[in-house]
Structures are given as structure tokens and as C-alpha cells.
Amino acid sequence: MKIIKSVADLRHERMKQTHKTIGFVPTMGYLHEGHISLLEKAKMECDWVVLSIFVNPLQFGPNEDFTLYPRDEARDLAIAKKIGIDLVFVPGVEEMYPEESLTRVNVRQVTERLCGAKRPGHFDGVATVVTKLFHMVQPDRAYFGMKDVQQVAVITQMVKDLHFPTTIVPCPTIREADGLAKSSRNVYLNQVERVQATILHQSLTEVEQRVQTGALQTASEMVTYVTEKIKSQPLAHIDYVEALTYPRFETFDQWEQEDILLAVAVFFGRTRLIDNHLIRFKGGETYV
């Protein structure tokens, strides 16, 4: 497994792979089972798999947890090696942003609600760094987890609009036994918060049951249901609870024959967790 820190070395290694299918999993490191599922899928589908580990300052706001974001490169590299990843790209900030960068990639509409509304500039930072990484790795396929459903929507829209020669592969959210979505940030939850955090997935799936039976019909009823449930946990502080059409991320009144997305962001202390649940009009897989 090659461990590469510079763009020049990455390009050099990439140049040799002209006849192979290139898979790419961009991450901020501190790998968990969610990342591992992406890497294993890439490994199955592609000839040469690149993992990047880069905590991207451009997608953090001034009062967010950039410096606190958990890091453990040695452990990440051991995981990558065990899976059989071909190349790990671990650039420093000065390698990714060598001078003041004047260029931004902006995606409208799908960025205007949920985390996009709560974290101004966040998705410009995501779209810009993913563009840079795509230009360095030039992947045929890139893998993203549906826990970050809005990120998947933004990247998919960007790739379509800008005609990137890359296929975006969305992959299902991986959860703990009690339903909590795997996240690098979970490590910052204390024991009581960890127990109370199960309310996110629990309340979202309860809404689906009640929508399917007709007990909940409007977006407002769905949001109220989830909000009340989460508020029942004293350490939970809601950032947002939203019900939108999917994949257009538009508001709706009554549920009518379309797929909808329920999405939440909740603080436990300084730790901000997100989760979501898709309700498919025609049933079927819940993650594509």
C-alpha cells in the first residue's frame, strides 16, 4: 500500500493506472464501519482503490469543530492496509491549499436547506475540495455514504452539471446495533448522551411507520412528531428537523406519491449529530 503526501507523487502513481478502473473514497479520516463499507465496495468494483484522508478546513465554519475533529492516522492506515487499499493520499493543508485559493464551486438549491442553511459556506467547501480531489485522483467511481445525504445530493448534482467523468456511488448508512448512525464524532458522546442519541434513528423510523398507516400525513405533522420525540431526551438540543421531497429537497405540505426525506441535526453538548431517513413512495431500498 502506497502512502502519498504530495499531489505530484499522487499524479505520478495515477498516471501508471491508465487501463484500470479507479475507485475513490474521500474521507476526513478517523475511519469507522461506514467508511469501511465504502472502501470494501470500491475494492469489489474497481481495479485500483484510492482512499484520501484530509480534514478540510474550507468546509468548517469559524465556530465549528475543525481543531477538535478526531484524528488517528496510524489507525486509519492500518485499517486501509487490512482492506487492501492500493494508495492512501494524506495531504497536509499547505499541499491542498498552497496559496490563497480564489476559486469556489457553488451548487444552488439543494444546498439551501438542512446543513446548507445551518452551516453557511459548508457545501461550497465540500464541492470545492471534492473537485480538487477528483482532478488529482481522476476516479472512474467515487463512493459516499448516505448518512451525509445532502452531501451526496450536492456532489451528484455537481458531477452532472460539470460533466465530471466520474460515477457517484451512494452507499447505505451503517448503524450501531441500537440504530445510532456510525460517525467519527460519536467518540465525543459521553455515556448518557450516547444512550439518548438513539432517539434520532428511533424517531425517524417511527415516522415512517405512521406515514405508511396514514397516522401522519403532512410535513408539519412529521416534523412535530420527530421534534417532540427528540425533545423528550433532556441532553438533546435540536439544530433542525425537516421533511422535504427527495431528491429535489423541496418543501411540501401533504404527502402525495413521492419520495420524502426526513433529516435531523441535533447537538449533544458541543457534538453535533446528523441523521436522515428516506420514505420511498414505492418502497424498495431505502438508500439509493
Place this chain on the structure above:
Amino acid sequence: MKIIKSVADLRHERMKQTHKTIGFVPTMGYLHEGHISLLEKAKMECDWVVLSIFVNPLQFGPNEDFTLYPRDEARDLAIAKKIGIDLVFVPGVEEMYPEESLTRVNVRQVTERLCGAKRPGHFDGVATVVTKLFHMVQPDRAYFGMKDVQQVAVITQMVKDLHFPTTIVPCPTIREADGLAKSSRNVYLNQVERVQATILHQSLTEVEQRVQTGALQTASEMVTYVTEKIKSQPLAHIDYVEALTYPRFETFDQWEQEDILLAVAVFFGRTRLIDNHLIRFKGGETYV
């Protein structure tokens, strides 16, 4: 010579060229000697050369000349064939913008003056369409004329910031015998306008002589000199005359040991012409 109209066919042709150096000349067609010089340089330096012809609506403002922009595809194709271009990409608007495009590429600072200030959204349109074309053609080298000096600066900055795997090759402005910069829009000048339009290049080169002798020293003096000269032509209506540092496009007071850019945009009737002149502190080639 292959003539291709769809992105899918272009990708198919591009896929076969894995071991060749790909040269790319993106244009809006109505080819003149400026374009021809780019194509010939690409032909000399690359194994496989792609010309694109696309009048990009995204870079025209609502009151600009998108519909009037001159077009002659048959003549363009004959020129390309004579030069020995390998592939001409002539997509329709619906091929380049199949649905509402929500993504824009924005470059700050270098877009804030000159044409960027006068044509809001113009360079977002340029940066976005060039990104799309680069993702389709995936060129090793792309050729741009220095008549559009701000476009060269914007694309160069974008390619650096976003780490495109493409080298930008700036090429000198090609001129008529009397100094008028070649432009597709020159065809709209009547005989009197055509004669008066020579004042652009004439006044800009006169400034250089006067700067080198010390007769003109401040940006303000240079701008005034060019403005007065152009105003001496009764059919000329100035859009802007600016003197900036190069390549940062910043204002300056006194000329001090740095390269400077003199740039003008002038209307003759509805026809808007641009031209520029670089004054190199250390002399040398005037176009790189």
C-alpha cells in the same frame, strides 16, 4: 477529421487516446487568424487536437449579443480540416446544458475589474463552461489567446486552484496589418468604424513608449492618455480604460518595477471591441 455533436461520442473518441498528448482549443467559432494560430500551436505540440465550437449562452448578459454573435460552421470546419485538427466538437445548447444547471465555478479578485466589472456573471459563465469542456475533453494542454487577457488570468487561476490536470498555454494576440486585434466581432464594423478602431492598439503602444521614456509615470496619466486618444475618434464610445498590475490585476499609483497591463473596451455602435497591452518591467516577450 471527426465531427462530434454529443458528449457521449466525444468521451468515446477521447477514451481511445490514452497514450497520446491531447491538445484543446475551446472557441465560439467564426474562426480567424487568432484561432488558427492557437490550433497550429496545438497541432505542433500535441498528438491529438480537439477544437470545440460553442457559443456559450451562460457568458452573455441579457442585453448582450448572444443571438447576433457571428456563426459559420461550414467555414470553420473547412479551416479545421485544412489545419489537420483531429476532432471538432460542436455541441448544441441542449447538449451542454441538458437541464437547469445549478452549479457555478467562481473565481474572485481577477474577475472584479475590466470585463468582469462591466459584464456581471460573464466570467462565472466562462469558468463554468471551460470546466465542463475540460471534463469532457480531458486535455493535457489548452490554448487561449492573450487578446482575452482577463480570460487567460481567470482560467489560469482556476486551473491552479482546482488542480486541473491541464496546462494552460497563453498565445500572442494576432493583429491586422494596421494593428487591430483579430476578433470575430470585427465583421460587424462598418468601413469608418474599422478605420477608427485602429486607435485602440495605437494608443496602447504609444503609452508604452511614453512610459519607457518617463513621460508617463502614474496609472492615472496612462489612463488619461489612452482615454483622450480614443475620444479623438468620434464613433468610439469607451466602456473602460484601465491600468493595473499584472498578473494580479490590482490598481497602482506610480509605476515601480513591475509588469503592468493596459486594457480597454470600446463600443463602435453595438460592436464592443477589447484590446490590451502588457508593459514588462524587464522587457521581453509581451504575451506571457
